[in-house]
Each structure stands twice: as structure tokens, then as C-alpha cells.
Amino acid sequence: QVQLVESGGGMVQPGGSLRLSCAASGFDFSDYVMSWYRQAPGKQREWVAAITSAGVVTRLVDSVKGRFTISRDDAKNTVYLQMNSLKPEDTALYYCARGSRDPLNWGQGTQVTVSS
Numbered sequence: 001q002v003q004l005v006e007s008g009g010g011m012v013q014p015g016g017s018l019r020l021s022c023a024a025s026g027f028d029f030s031d032y033v034m035s036w037y038r039q040a041p042g043k044q045r046e047w048v049a050a051i052t053s054a055g056v057v058t059r060l061v062d063s064v065k066g067r068f069t070i071s072r073d074d075a076k077n078t079v080y081l082q083m084n085s086l087k088p089e090d091t092a093l094y095y096c097a098r099g100s101r102d103p104l105n106w107g108q109g110t111q112v113t114v115s116s
Contacts (some may be wrong), residue, residue, distance in 0.1 A: 010111075017084045033052050034050065037048075041092075049063035
């Protein structure tokens, strides 16, 4: 069955960096757009980034442009989210998803906390 397993979350000070990974299995990874979403406490889940097959096109929500980068390694069935210059408002549970606007599958999430 389809599995999406996120890792790499943690606690970091403002201005710090983290790299999230999402290992996928159970489907032809290279055929799909992959996305990252996040959900902060008391807020709705928010789309953060997406990357098309072979990484041809990437998209980021305006609030993270210039700080976050999405990438993928189709040989490893893994999608990444490099997060730099982290801010307290980036604190959230980050989810990997297969697809973009209406994801087919979700991971369990990895917590990112930005705090001094």
C-alpha cells in the first residue's frame, strides 16, 4: 500500500535550518507531483510547496519563497523540503502528500518548532 514517511523535524532557533525528508513507497513515485503542507495549532492545513515529476517545476507559497526549497530524488523515492531562515510562524506539523490540490495520500507528519 501507499506509504509516505516524513522525517527531519525538530526544534530550532529562529534563523536556523532544517531539512525534511519524505520517503515514499507503494506507487510509481516519479509519475506524481509531490507536495508539502503544514498545519499550525488552531489553524487550517496550508499548502507549502509542490514539485512536478522529475522536478521540472516547483511552486512555493509566498510566505516561504526565498527561504524554503523543495526537491526530489526519484532514484530514492524521496522528496525534500529544505527550510532556511526559519521563523516562529513556521512552527507547524509538516505533512508530505502525493498530489497537489487534492492529495491522494498523506504522511503522518513531522513536527517543526521554531523557538528561542
